[in-house]
Amino acid sequence: MSSEDTTVRRRGRRPAGQDTRSALVDAARAVFAENGYERATVRSIAARAGVDAAMVNHWFGGKEGLFVQAVLKLPFDPAALVDTLRAGPADELGSRIVRMFLTRWDGAGGDTFQALIRSIASHEQAATVLRDFFSQFIADLLGDTGVDRQDLRVSLCASQLVGLGITRYVARFRPMVAAEIDTLVGAVAPTLQRYLTGAID
Template sequence: MDQGTQKRRGRRAAGEDTKSALLAAAREVFVERGFDGATVRMIASRAGVDAAMVNHWFGSKEGLFAQAVLQVPIDPNELVRRLLDGPADEIGYRIVRTFLTIWDATGGGQFVALIRSVTSHEGVAKVLREVFLNTIFKQITTELGLDQSELRATVCATQMVGLGMVRYVVHFEPLASTPVETLVGMIGPTMQRYLTGPLA
């Protein structure tokens, strides 16, 4: 039985090594090449592992990006599906609820890590913008048939980035400990207007 435990622990450790190597290589390659320029093959080769390991551990290039750069353990395509699942005139509320729930789950740690990497590496901000606009936001605006989609996307970003900064980085009270549903009620209407309302 000791031997079996040993074996399983060994296999798990090797798997974790592969995963870590892929995450480190992905951060480098996404920053060097951008999201569209980076390929799964390039990242796997940099990590010294088989390209099939990317699908095995992260589901897709988007999933690897989410964990390596966004520090969020959710595939962006899955995230979009979750946000679009419900009435269009409540999507702003769902965005606030979904992001706060994901970020609160790690006590804000993931958000803080994301902000650190964005503020210290120019490249990360560029890649983040690319995926945020081209992967996550374009699907939402196409689905909802919105005009001025890039401006709407970036105005939405101001509200969500600031919400994370005040709640998890500077910890301004009472907002830092206000319940998620109260914040959804206050900030949801803002996001809804930025997405589907008149902009000015």
């Protein structure tokens, strides 16, 4: 490798700036997923991306800005899914929600969910994003169903889905990671359905 090639690699110069930016976002998502916000460092993220650490400040203004782009922007728009999930029998809503949750996070690789969970203790905005995601999303789904105690139902649904996400994407319990989506839908959906529309007293 020539000295010029070495310099290019060390400084993280790529054919287009957007490539460097995307590489940093992808690397940051992985590092935040592994370490959480507090323990992740700009140096480790830059090393994972194969660029100079100065590029983090150049593109994102620092670690916080990179965290916002890599983690706090969810890989899908929950609001866009509400109408689709509500289009079907009310007594099958739990099944549709669990299937959507697993399909979307499986498709995103689970890194964003891991990063959120690992960061909530040290980054208040991460906790806020997670709370807002579930509270608004489930509340919108309950909408005009007329069920009582909606705030409690939202929290109960969140406890079920967050637990599912932690065991599959963060703690990575082997049976949960290996399980097919259909299997998990069949096992988890009845509980979620009760939280949504059943008796909770």
